[in-house]
Amino acid sequence: MSVAWWIVVTVGVTFGTFGGDVAAVQGAAKSGPLYHYEYSRIQEEDQRWKCWNEGYRPPKATSNKVHELGNGTATELQRILRFNQSSTVLFMFSSNSDNQNLHNECTIEANKLVRLTLDNAGLEKLEISFPGTENDCRLADLSVPRNRLTVVPLGLERLTALRKLDLSYNLLESFNLNQLAKATGIKQLLLSHNRLESFLTAELIALDSLHKLDISNNRLRTLDATLWNLPRLETFHVDHNRHLATIAGWSRVRFPLVKGFDPTGTNNWNQTWLKSVQ
Ligand SMILES: *[C@@H]1O[C@H](CO)[C@@H](O)[C@H](O)[C@H]1NC(C)=O
Ligand SMILES: *[C@@H]1O[C@H](CO)[C@@H](O)[C@H](O)[C@H]1NC(C)=O
Numbered sequence: 001m002s003v004a005w006w007i008v009v010t011v012g013v014t015f016g017t018f019g020g021d022v023a024a025v026q027g028a029a030k031s032g033p034l035y036h037y038e039y040s041r042i043q044e045e046d047q048r049w050k051c052w053n054e055g056y057r058p059p060k061a062t063s064n065k066v067h068e069l070g071n072g073t074a075t076e077l078q079r080i081l082r083f084n085q086s087s088t089v090l091f092m093f094s095s096n097s098d099n100q101n102l103h104n105e106c107t108i109e110a111n112k113l114v115r116l117t118l119d120n121a122g123l124e125k126l127e128i129s130f131p132g133t134e135n136d137c138r139l140a141d142l143s144v145p146r147n148r149l150t151v152v153p154l155g156l157e158r159l160t161a162l163r164k165l166d167l168s169y170n171l172l173e174s175f176n177l178n179q180l181a182k183a184t185g186i187k188q189l190l191l192s193h194n195r196l197e198s199f200l201t202a203e204l205i206a207l208d209s210l211h212k213l214d215i216s217n218n219r220l221r222t223l224d225a226t227l228w229n230l231p232r233l234e235t236f237h238v239d240h241n242r243h244l245a246t247i248a249g250w251s252r253v254r255f256p257l258v259k260g261f262d263p264t265g266t267n268n269w270n271q272t273w274l275k276s277v278q
């Protein structure tokens with residue numbers, strides 16, 4: 001890639017007709033490669049309301065939307081991700097570059113954002129960090145797929161308004177379902193394509209609205225559903241956990257909406273167990 005840029009720079013300088021593009025490319029050559037980005041941000045000036053409610057839309061009179069796309073250096077992307085959360089209610093970032101060399105971090109502030117998406121942002125650290133024992137009652141959608149998070153975001157248990165949590169395509173090794181005990185309205189939990197060796201439930205958890213749970217493409221050898229109270233669970237992906245033979249506590253009566261498991265699938269199903277739950 002750097003060879004290609006060098007050629008563009010040379011040609012540009014030779015003919016002197018590339019204007020701003022050449023300056024941009026030369027700037028990039030000095031400060032490293034360029035990464036594609038695209039983001040949308042909605043700011044809302046009137047921040048007197050506190051908690052998010054189903055059906056919320058930023059009022060037109062007091063909100064404005066920014067949408068930008070381009071190619072930026074790592075530093076420029078970092079600056080984009082450090083947007084001011086005080087007046088922002090929605091921030092959606094995505095990139096289609098290979099972001100192995102981006103090393104980003106994000107700290108979520110209390111009761112500001114309603115929706116945060118950071119897709120393929122080179123995110124290595126994510127924290128939900130605010131003082132005291134306050135919980136967050138605004139963040140309804142936290143989607144950070146295709147990053148390099150090795151641990152679940154610190155403070156996750158303080159998010160009480162979550163409807164969707166997407167941590168797929170990261171490097172997580174364990175997940176404790178009880179961390180979502182206060183997120184009683186959560187509908188989707190997406191954890192596929194991590195390195196999960198454990199998906200734990202230490203005490204009874206009731207998530208009445210959870211209808212989609214994806215823990216496929218991980219490294220689970222054991223799974224225990226005994227303490228799950230998930231009456232609306234309908235879409236349950238657990239394929240591609242190659243050593244998984246059974247799910248303790250699973251039965252059709254407890255999870256009536258789940259259609260069952262593929263007997264010829266990508267797990268190591270104990271066929272006797274499988275027949276007893278299908
Ligand atoms: C970013 O760069 C790629 C090639 O490296 C180019 O195809 C694309 O059009 C650029 N995007 C923008 C928004 O400038
Ligand atoms: C962030 O936005 C708030 C509200 O608009 C403003 O008061 C504050 O000064 C901003 N902070 C920074 C660092 O720009």
Ligand SMILES: *[C@@H]1O[C@H](CO)[C@@H](O)[C@H](O)[C@H]1NC(C)=O
Nearest residue numbers: 245246270271272273274276
């Ligand atoms: C397979 O499952 C059955 C029924 O749950 C159990 O009795 C048996 O021990 C299991 N076999 C192996 C090899 O784990």
